[in-house]
Amino acid sequence: MSTYLVGDIQGCLDDLRQLLDTADFDPQHDQLWLTGDLVARGPLSLETLRFVKSLGKQATTVLGNHDLHLLAVAEGIAKSKAKDKLQPILEAPDRDELLHWLRQQPLLAEHPKLPFVMTHAGIPAQWSLQQAREQAREVEQVLQGDNHLWLLKNMYGNGPDSWSTDLQGIDRYRYIINAFTRMRFCYPDGRLDMACKISPKEAASDQLVPWFALPRPEMGKKMIFGHWAALMGYEDEQVIGLDTGCVWGNSMTLLRWEDSTRFEQPCPIHA
Numbered sequence: 001m002s003t004y005l006v007g008d009i010q011g012c013l014d015d016l017r018q019l020l021d022t023a024d025f026d027p028q029h030d031q032l033w034l035t036g037d038l039v040a041r042g043p044l045s046l047e048t049l050r051f052v053k054s055l056g057k058q059a060t061t062v063l064g065n066h067d068l069h070l071l072a073v074a075e076g077i078a079k080s081k082a083k084d085k086l087q088p089i090l091e092a093p094d095r096d097e098l099l100h101w102l103r104q105q106p107l108l109a110e111h112p113k114l115p116f117v118m119t120h121a122g123i124p125a126q127w128s129l130q131q132a133r134e135q136a137r138e139v140e141q142v143l144q145g146d147n148h149l150w151l152l153k154n155m156y157g158n159g160p161d162s163w164s165t166d167l168q169g170i171d172r173y174r175y176i177i178n179a180f181t182r183m184r185f186c187y188p189d190g191r192l193d194m195a196c197k198i199s200p201k202e203a204a205s206d207q208l209v210p211w212f213a214l215p216r217p218e219m220g221k222k223m224i225f226g227h228w229a230a231l232m233g234y235e236d237e238q239v240i241g242l243d244t245g246c247v248w249g250n251s252m253t254l255l256r257w258e259d260s261t262r263f264e265q266p267c268p269i270h271a
Contacts, residue, residue: 002026003114003257005033007233007242008064008226011042011085012270013051015246019254019265027058033109035226036064036120036181038102039086041247041271045070046088049098060109064120064227065181067102072152074099083271104144107180108136110221114257118224121183122239125214126163126190129221135176142173158194184228186211199230212239247271 004025009016025032038052038061039045052059070086072078074095080086089095110117110133117123123132142151154170155177163175178192185193185200185208193208200210212223212234219238226243228234233253234241246252249269255262 001029001031003031003033003111005035005118005224005242005255005257007035007244007253008037008229008246009034009042009048010037010040010066010247010270011045011048012246012252012267013042013044013048015252015265015267016048019252019263022265023254023256023263027055030058032059033118033224034059034061035118035224035242036062037066037226038064039070039089040066040084043085043270045085046092049089049102050094053098053101060118061105062109062118062120063105063107063181067105068152068155068177068181071099071103072155075149075152077149077153078156103148106136106140107177108132115220116222116224116257117219120181120225121179121227122211122225123223124163124179124183124190124211125186125216128217129219136180139173139176161191161194163190181227183211185209186214188214190214197230199232202230212236
């Protein structure tokens with residue numbers, strides 16, 4: 001049995017299938033871990049949801065910002081943009097089943113045996129791994145419960161940008177969601193910057209640093225993330241970034257954990 005980890009799919013299912021074929025992925029025995037953003041921009045978001053769901057316990061995905069936006073659009077809370085190509089999902093006969101399944105997925109997933117933890121965007125430097133677990137479960141409980149419409153309606157916004165244990169209510173939940181699903185750059189004091197999406201080299205600013213560059217508590221596990229296509233993949237002693245911009249015409253990256261083999265699938269421009 002092998003454990004495979006892959007960056008953002010964003011509806012690029014054909015590219016994912018080719019990548020899995022190249023790696024000889026066996027859906028009966030291997031595990032597939034996905035960094036979220038299963039949907040949007042690519043041509044096959046509906047089919048991607050169906051495929052990942054069909055893998056059952058062999059697949060683990062976390063929620064990305066596009067996944068959460070789909071849930072809000074489906075409830076009439078937010079408007080769908082044509083470029084997100086969500087209409088086939090909204091008109092599908094199994095839409096309710098798929099959306100309910102998606103809403104049950106976590107913000108943070110941790111392998112029970114292997115030393116890695118996965119989120120879509122990252123883990124703020126202020127949190128230990130235990131704190132990250134607790135904050136994720138806090139929001140997941142609301143999202144999976146009867147009050148999920150309130151959360152989806154009020155999750156949009158860039159503030160607050162700083163974490164405090166004193167945060168309560170929607171301010172607390174919004175910070176947690178933004179940290180797990182939207183974070184890229186931070187200020188040196190740990191405040192989140194929600195505007196800059198380019199690569200650290202392009203930013204070239206001492207006022208903004210990648211979230212993973214800030215000093216943090218030792219977690220003892222690799223942090224796996226996606227979301228930041230402009231990084232075109234990244235790895236250091238603490239983190240592995242796997243989004244290499246498939247939907248933008250770059251490539252999709254699949255990592256086999258056991259031997260650190262990386263498989264790359266060149267992608268046409270989908271977005």
